[in-house]
Amino acid sequence: MKIGIFGGTFNPIHKGHTYTAQKIIENNLADKILFMVTATPPHKVYVDTSAQHRFNMTKTALDGESLVACDFEIKKGGKSYSYETLKAMQEKYPDDEIFFIMGADMFMNMPNWYEADRLRKEFSYILVDRSDAFENPVFKEFAEKQIKDFNMKVEILKIKTPDISSTEIRERVKKGLDIKEMTDEKVEKYIAENKLYRQTVTDDIIIDTIKSKLSEKRLKHCENVAKVAVELARIYGADEKAAYLAGYAHDAAKEITLEEMNELTLHLDLDEHIRSSKALLHALAGACYLKKTFNISEEVYNACFYHTMGRCDMTVLEKVVFMADYIEPGRNFEGIEEIRELAYKDIDQAIVKAIDSTLTHLMKTNKKIYYKTVLTRNFYLKQ
Ligand SMILES: [Fe+2]
Numbered sequence: 001m002k003i004g005i006f007g008g009t010f011n012p013i014h015k016g017h018t019y020t021a022q023k024i025i026e027n028n029l030a031d032k033i034l035f036m037v038t039a040t041p042p043h044k045v046y047v048d049t050s051a052q053h054r055f056n057m058t059k060t061a062l063d064g065e066s067l068v069a070c071d072f073e074i075k076k077g078g079k080s081y082s083y084e085t086l087k088a089m090q091e092k093y094p095d096d097e098i099f100f101i102m103g104a105d106m107f108m109n110m111p112n113w114y115e116a117d118r119l120r121k122e123f124s125y126i127l128v129d130r131s132d133a134f135e136n137p138v139f140k141e142f143a144e145k146q147i148k149d150f151n152m153k154v155e156i157l158k159i160k161t162p163d164i165s166s167t168e169i170r171e172r173v174k175k176g177l178d179i180k181e182m183t184d185e186k187v188e189k190y191i192a193e194n195k196l197y198r199q200t201v202t203d204d205i206i207i208d209t210i211k212s213k214l215s216e217k218r219l220k221h222c223e224n225v226a227k228v229a230v231e232l233a234r235i236y237g238a239d240e241k242a243a244y245l246a247g248y249a250h251d252a253a254k255e256i257t258l259e260e261m262n263e264l265t266l267h268l269d270l271d272e273h274i275r276s277s278k279a280l281l282h283a284l285a286g287a288c289y290l291k292k293t294f295n296i297s298e299e300v301y302n303a304c305f306y307h308t309m310g311r312c313d314m315t316v317l318e319k320v321v322f323m324a325d326y327i328e329p330g331r332n333f334e335g336i337e338e339i340r341e342l343a344y345k346d347i348d349q350a351i352v353k354a355i356d357s358t359l360t361h362l363m364k365t366n367k368k369i370y371y372k373t374v375l376t377r378n379f380y381l382k383q
Pocket residue numbers: 250251254282283307308325
C-alpha cells in the first residue's frame with residue numbers, strides 16, 4: 001500500500017487540504033493519507049488553539065479510512081523533524097511505501113532540513129504543484145537536479161486547489177462571519193462549540209507570551225528597548241503604544257535555531273547571506289512569528305522586521321525601534337555615549353553613526369557585511 005504523509009498545523013483544517021488529499025487518492029498516488037498534525041513547538045503559540053483541538057478538528061473532517069488524522073507528533077511532543085517522523089511511520093508500516101506530501105516551496109527548502117541527504121535518499125515524495133512551479137526555469141532546474149543527485153522518487157501532481165487559508169478562517173471567525181464554504185460543516189460546529197479563535201489578542205497577551213519564551217538576559221534587553229523606544233517615540237512623534245510593543249517584541253525569535261528561523265520565513269524571497277545568518281534572520285523570523293501568531297499590525301511588523309538592517313526611508317516607528325535597540329542602557333561599548341546623545345537630537349544622523357560603528361566592528365572582526373545595511377547608511381548620510 002502507498003501511504004502519503006501530509007504534515008501541517010491544520011489550524012484549522014480546510015477544504016484546500018482535503019481537496020488536495022482527495023486528488024492524490026483519485027490519481028492513485030496514494031491509497032491512504034495520514035494527516036500528521038504538528039505538536040505546538042515552543043516558539044509557536046497559537047492563541048487558544050491547543051494541539052488537541054487542531055487534532056480533533058482534523059479528525060472530524062476526515063473519513064477515517066483513506067484520509068486519517070494522526071497524532072504521532074502531538075503524542076511525541078516537542079519539535080518533530082520530518083526525517084524522524086517518516087522513519088517512525090516506516091517502522092510502523094514496514095510493508096508499505098511511505099510518501100511525503102509537499103508543496104513546491106517546501107521542496108525548495110529541503111536542503112536546509114534536518115538530515116536532508118538521508119531524507120531525500122530514503123523516502124518517496126508527492127510534489128503537489130499548485131502554482132505551475134515547473135514552468136519557472138529556476139525551480140525546474142533545481143528540482144531536476146535534486147531528483148537526479150539524490151535519486152529521488154518524486155510523483156508530481158499538478159492541481160489547482162481552492163484558494164482558502166487557515167488564517168482567513170480564523171479572522172472570519174473572530175469577526176463572526178460564516179466559514180461554510182471554507183471548511184467542513186463539522187469543523188465549523190466544533191469551532192463554535194469550543195469558542196475557538198474568538199479571543200482578541202491584546203498587547204499584554206503578546207508581551208506575556210514573549211516573557212515566557214525568552215531568557216532572563218534577553219528579556220531585560222527587550223524591556224530596555226521598549227522603554228527607550230517609548231522615549232524616542234514621544235520625541236519624534238511615533239505611536240508610543242506601538243513603540244512599546246515593537247520594542248518588547250523585536251527579538252521574539254532571537255533564541256530559536258537557524259532552522260526554525262528559516263521555517264518561519266519560508267514564504268519570503270531571501271538570499272543565502274541572510275538565510276545563513278542568525279544575527280540578521282532573527283529579526284525577520286520574529287516579525288513573521290508575531291504576524292502569524294498574533295496578527296500584529298503592519299507597522300509593528302515592519303519595525304521588528306527591519307530592526308537589524310534598517311531600510312531606506314524608514315517610518316518613524318522603524319527608526320525608533322532601530323535606535324532603541326542600539327542605545328538601550330544595557331549596551332556598553334566604545335562610542336555609545338555619543339550615539340546615545342545624538343539619538344535624542346537627530347535620529348537620522350544617529351542611525352548613520354550606529355551603522356558606522358557596526359560596520360567598523362564587522363570589519364575589525366573579519367565578518368561579512370550585509371549590503372542592505374550599507375544601503376540604509378547611504379540613505380541617511382547627509383552629503
Ligand atoms: Fe535583534
